[in-house]
Amino acid sequence: MSAIQVTGLTKRYGELTAVDDVTLSVGEGEFVGVLGPNGAGKTTLLEMVEGLRRPDGGQVEVLGEAVWPRNPRLQPRIGVQLQASSFFERLTAREQIRTFASLYGVGGAIADEWLERVGLTDKADARVEDLSGGQAQRLSIACALVHDPELVFLDEPTSALDPQARRNLWDLLSSLNDTGRTVVLTTHYMDEAEVLCDRVAVMDHGRILQVDSPAALVRGLDAPARITVAPGSLGAEEAAAIPGVAEASEGVDGLVLVTREPGAVLGVLAAGDHLAGVSVQTGTLEDVFLALTGREYRA
Structure with a gap:
């Protein structure tokens, strides 16, 4: 009821x-x-x-x-x-x-x-x-x-x-x-x-x-995952060459890898002994909210 x-x-x-x-x-x-x-x-x-x-x-x-x-x-x-x-x-x-x-x-x-x-x-x-x-x-x-x-x-x-x-x-x-x-x-x-x-x-x-x-x-948003690797652990060019990585760029806390295949990318990082200090951020409800309502300022 x-x-x-x-x-x-x-x-x-x-x-x-x-x-x-x-x-x-x-x-x-x-x-x-x-x-x-x-x-x-x-x-x-x-x-x-x-x-x-x-x-x-x-x-x-x-x-x-x-x-x-x-x-x-x-x-x-x-x-x-x-x-x-x-x-x-x-x-x-x-x-x-x-x-x-x-x-x-x-x-x-x-x-x-x-x-x-x-x-x-x-x-x-x-x-x-x-x-x-x-x-x-x-x-x-x-x-x-x-x-x-x-x-x-x-x-x-x-x-x-x-x-x-x-x-x-x-x-x-x-x-x-x-x-x-x-x-x-x-x-x-x-x-x-x-x-x-x-x-x-x-x-x-x-x-x-x-x-x-x-x-x-x-x-349903199908947002990419962001994998942050500790500074000095991996070079940007080496990271960009990993299968499944769409983008690799330097961030505040380390190298940020953008991917829609986080499992495969983490497997490669594990094989290369690059998992120390790794963090993974997937899509959030905030991403959904912004995708549906936009980012412009409201009164």
Whole structure:
């Protein structure tokens, strides 16, 4: 059964079509990422799926229910962390999350547990306006999850977090998904999508360009591998003569060999005792993203 079924979804603002005839299905217990450059329509798409914004066309069903007009039966079953956090003024972090919890009939002890899970126990008595951007982001995520929703929407949840906090949040989100919850997130971090997502939808100009697992998208790109050999281990002319090497050039960390036959090239390097310090870089989700959406700057 689908947790989310989107069919022909469209949203216009004057002459701008922010979301253009999007169709997408998300299965129960699936972790799906929506990727795209700024202005691609990701946030507008999520807001319509969440029931926060009225579509101009198309249909959305979430957990078997229509989301528009606003459906109060869905609200206890979903959790939403918006791109911009809004809190009640002058409340402490503990008061904030306990207030959110009380709206769903959840006790204060569980709210306090969520503060601990996102690493904010030592900031429990700090007012929300005194929290750093990363701390406020973690509090926002805890407020979205405190009522144990079946379906979670996260809009760029790690954008203000330091690397350690990002990794800790990845563990938390993975554990939520492992217990059967459905998670949908938008992110600009390709490594985040590769680690967390079962599938990703790459979006641009209001349309979904491709949907598949990160590994399948990378395989479909057919990008060449780059093999870096330690400096002084091999000459450029000798490397260029290896069967399967399309290009050999000096890089920052050594000699870089570009090839679509990495296995064969590594076999030759091994036979010549040139494997010490070798590194291999294949195609990544970032390569897929750039191939689909281009490299030009976006506002």
